[in-house]
Amino acid sequence: MRYLPLSSDDRAEMLAKIGVKDIDDLFIDVPNHALLKGLVDLPLHMTEMEVEQNFAAFSDRNISAGSVPFFVGAGAYRHHVPAAVDYQIQRGEFLTAYTPYQPEISQGTLQALYEFQTQVAQITGMDVANASMYDGSTAAGEAALMARRITRKNKAIVSGNLHPQYIDVIKSATKYTEDVIVVSETTVNRAENLLELVDDDTNCVIVQYPDFFGNINDYSALADALHEKNKLLVIITTEIVALGAIKSPGEMGADIVVGEGQSIGNGLNYGGPYVGLFATKQKYVRQLPGRLCGQTTDADGKRGFVLTLSTREQHIRREKATSNICTNAGLCTLAFTIHMTLLGEAGYRQLAKINHAAAVKLASKLSKVKGVELLNDTFFNEFTVRLNKNAADVVEALVEQDIIAGLPVSRLYPDNKDLANDLLIAVTETTSEDDMDILVGELSEVLK
Numbered sequence: 001m002r003y004l005p006l007s008s009d010d011r012a013e014m015l016a017k018i019g020v021k022d023i024d025d026l027f028i029d030v031p032n033h034a035l036l037k038g039l040v041d042l043p044l045h046m047t048e049m050e051v052e053q054n055f056a057a058f059s060d061r062n063i064s065a066g067s068v069p070f071f072v073g074a075g076a077y078r079h080h081v082p083a084a085v086d087y088q089i090q091r092g093e094f095l096t097a098y099t100p101y102q103p104e105i106s107q108g109t110l111q112a113l114y115e116f117q118t119q120v121a122q123i124t125g126m127d128v129a130n131a132s133m134y135d136g137s138t139a140a141g142e143a144a145l146m147a148r149r150i151t152r153k154n155k156a157i158v159s160g161n162l163h164p165q166y167i168d169v170i171k172s173a174t175k176y177t178e179d180v181i182v183v184s185e186t187t188v189n190r191a192e193n194l195l196e197l198v199d200d201d202t203n204c205v206i207v208q209y210p211d212f213f214g215n216i217n218d219y220s221a222l223a224d225a226l227h228e229k230n231k232l233l234v235i236i237t238t239e240i241v242a243l244g245a246i247k248s249p250g251e252m253g254a255d256i257v258v259g260e261g262q263s264i265g266n267g268l269n270y271g272g273p274y275v276g277l278f279a280t281k282q283k284y285v286r287q288l289p290g291r292l293c294g295q296t297t298d299a300d301g302k303r304g305f306v307l308t309l310s311t312r313e314q315h316i317r318r319e320k321a322t323s324n325i326c327t328n329a330g331l332c333t334l335a336f337t338i339h340m341t342l343l344g345e346a347g348y349r350q351l352a353k354i355n356h357a358a359a360v361k362l363a364s365k366l367s368k369v370k371g372v373e374l375l376n377d378t379f380f381n382e383f384t385v386r387l388n389k390n391a392a393d394v395v396e397a398l399v400e401q402d403i404i405a406g407l408p409v410s411r412l413y414p415d416n417k418d419l420a421n422d423l424l425i426a427v428t429e430t431t432s433e434d435d436m437d438i439l440v441g442e443l444s445e446v447l448k
Contacts, residue, residue: 011023063399063402063404065078065268065404066078066430068402068403068404069402069403069404069431069434069435069436069438069439070404070430070431070435071404071405071406071425071426071427071431071435071439072404072406072407072426073239073381073382073406073407073424073425073426074163074212074238074382074407074412074424074426075136075163075165075166075238075239075260076260076262076268076271076274077239077241077262077263077268077381077426077428078267078268078428078430079241079263079264079428079429079430080429080430081265081266081267081335081339082339082342084338084342085265085335085338085339085342086335088334088338089331089334089335089338093108094108094112094331094334095331100113100291100293100307101307101310103304103305103306103307107304107305109330110293110305110306110307111305112333112334112337113131113132113291113293113305113330113333114293114294114295114305115337115341116129116131116132116333116334116336116337117129117130117131117292117293119336119337119340119341120259120261120277120278120279121279123240123243123244123248123259123277123348124237124243124248124249124250124254124257124259124277124279125248125249125250125251125254125257126249126250126254126257126279126280126281127250127279127280127281127282127285128279128280128281128282128285128288128292129277129278129279129280130278130279130288130289130290130291130292131290131291131292131293131333132261132275132276132277132278132290132329132330132332132333133275133276133277133278133289133290133325133329134273134274134276134325134329135260135262135272135273135274135275135276135329136166136236136237136238136258136259136260136261136262136274136276136277137163137165137166137169137260137276138169138173138276138325139258139259139276139277139278140162140166140169140170140206140234140236140258141169141170141172141173141174142173142258142278142289142290142323142325143204143206143234143236143256143258143278144156144170144173144174144179144181144204144206144234145173145174145177145179145289145322145323146256146280146284146287146288146289146322147203147204147232147234147255147256148177148179148203149287149322150203150232150255150284150287151203151204151230151231151232152203153200153201153202153203153231154177154178154179154180154201154203155179155180155181155182155199155201155202155203156170156174156179156180156181156182156202156203156204156205156206157182157184157194157197157198157202157204157205157206158170158181158182158183158184158205158206159183159184159192159194159205159206159207159208159211160183160184160185160186160187160192161186161187161192161207161208161211161212161213161215162206162207162208162211162212162236163208163212163236163238163412164212164412164413165412166208166236166238167181167183170206180201182197184197186413186416186419188213188375188384188419188422189213189215189375189376189377189384191217194207194222195222195225195226198226198229198231202229202231203231203232204226204231204232204233204234204255204256205222205226205231205232205233205234206234206236207219207222207233207234207235207236208235208236208237208238209235209236209237209242209246209249210237210239210242210246210379210380210382212238212424213375213376213383213384213409213422213424214376214379214380214382214383214384214424215376215377215378215379216246216378216379216380218247218252219233219235219249219252219253219254220251220252220253223252223253223254223255224253227253232255232256233252233253233254233255233256234254234255234256234257234258235249235252235254235256235257235258236257236258236259237249237257237258237259237260237277238259238260239260239263239380239381239382240259240260240261240262240263240264240277241263241264241348241351241352241355241380241381241428242352242355242380242381243259243352244348244349244350244351244352244353245349245352245353245355245356245380246380250279255280255281255284256278256279256280256284257277257278257279257280258276258277258278259276259277259278259279260274260275260276260277261274261275261276261277261332261333261336262274262275262332264335264336264339264340264343265332265334265335265336265337265338265339265340266332266335266336273329273331273332274329274332275329275332275333275335275336276329278290285309286309286322287322288309288322289322289323289325290323290325291307291309291310292307292308292309292310293305293306293307293308294306294307294308351429352380354429355380355381355427355428355429356380356381358381358427358428358429358431358436359379359380359381359382359383359426359427361427361433361436362425362427362431362436362439362440363376363379363383365436365437365440366385366425366439366440366443369440369443369444369447370388370444370447370448371387371388371389371447371448372385372386372387372388372443372447373385373386373387375422381426381427381428382424382425382426382427383424383425384409384422384423384424384425385422385423385425386421386422386423387421387422387423387447388421388447389421389446389447390408390410390420390421391408391409391410391420391421391422391423392408392410392411392420394408394423394443394446394447395407395408395423397446398439398442398443398446401442403438403439403442405423405425405439405443406423406424406425406426407423407424408422408423408424409422409423409424410422
């Protein structure tokens with residue numbers, strides 16, 4: 001059979017060749033308690049049509065973001081993706097494009113990545129950007145490693161208002177190195193004094209902009225103070241649309257900028273794949289992880305594109321590689337570039353204005369609801385409210401009314417009882433005023 005090519009005799013011969021008596025011996029290093037006992041609770045066989053029907057029924061148990069009033073953000077945002085984006089990325093020359101090691105046969109791929117890098121550098125206000133990372137969180141981990149390489153110091157100070165999952169990934173990325181990760185206290189609506197945590201061993205301070213709770217802080221003074229101490233400032237942006245309306249990280253003096261690019265050209269996709277953005281100053285380009293595409297001229301003087309830097313572990317001298325990332329998120333990158341090209345600078349800034357205006361409108365409406373306190377002085381399209389009841393319970397009650405009201409902060413801070421009543425709400429251009437009024441009306445009833 002096509003999908004079961006080996007017979008019992010074939011398997012027995014292979015096991016004998018490597019010196020084990022049965023397949024179970026191959027899993028001897030897996031603890032017994034972690035091994036599955038018996039078969040998975042699934043039908044042994046179904047026809048193709050039955051499988052389709054079964055999975056359709058299973059998927060119908062989900063509530064899709066586009067089918068109900070939806071206010072979840074926290075690093076993944078529902079934005080409108082023009083039909084032209086999907087049409088373009090499904091063209092055969094993009095779907096089957098060759099890996100860009102041989103420039104003579106991959107000019108299209110290289111140019112698309114070059115244009116992407118240019119867009120990211122302009123958005124972030126930085127000198128140079130790479131050809132993307134897997135997502136924003138893994139890029140954050142790479143930023144911590146890059147800061148150590150540049151400064152030869154091993155301690156990173158991380159804002160407690162950075163997305164908790166990003167903090168977890170940074171810790172994972174540095175788990176088996178000599179890096180020390182110090183996380184400051186989480187403060188929903190108070191400015192952090194991160195500078196007081198900096199010492200001689202510090203290589204960088206890592207902050208989120210806007211932060212996890214939606215606050216917008218100007219880090220210019222922090223950047224200046226860090227540079228006086230020969231330390232780096234890493235700024236992370238999980239909602240890249242925000243940079244169409246607020247000061248860019250480069251303008252504030254950031255040394256490394258990390259972003260999640262999902263908001264442009266890419267849907268929620270049940271959590272991925274997404275596209276990590278990574279930009280830095282020109283003087284640090286040699287420490288940049290991942291790939292960097294460059295523009296050049298050929299022997300005839302014609303413009304061409306090449307892979308300028310590619311610090312992959314498969315290459316020679318891999319012990320000197322700056323990263324073990326194996327690829328870039330190519331198709332997601334292309335979707336980002338196409339959408340951004342369709343928007344242009346004017347469209348990008350207008351999209352940001354629409355997002356902010358919608359968020360201000362909803363925040364104003366919610367502020368009039370008894371039992372709701374707005375915690376942010378400033379925000380872009382996401383803000384935190386404190387309810388007079390447990391936020392997780394309120395969200396579950398609103399789900400029964402087909403409203404996805406936002407993210408209970410306690411879901412990502414389960415041990416912080418002070419945040420139990422806090423709800424993180426995101427608004428984008430896809431949020432209608434009817435959606436807002438439905439949320440306000442039903443929330444008023446639940447909070448009574």
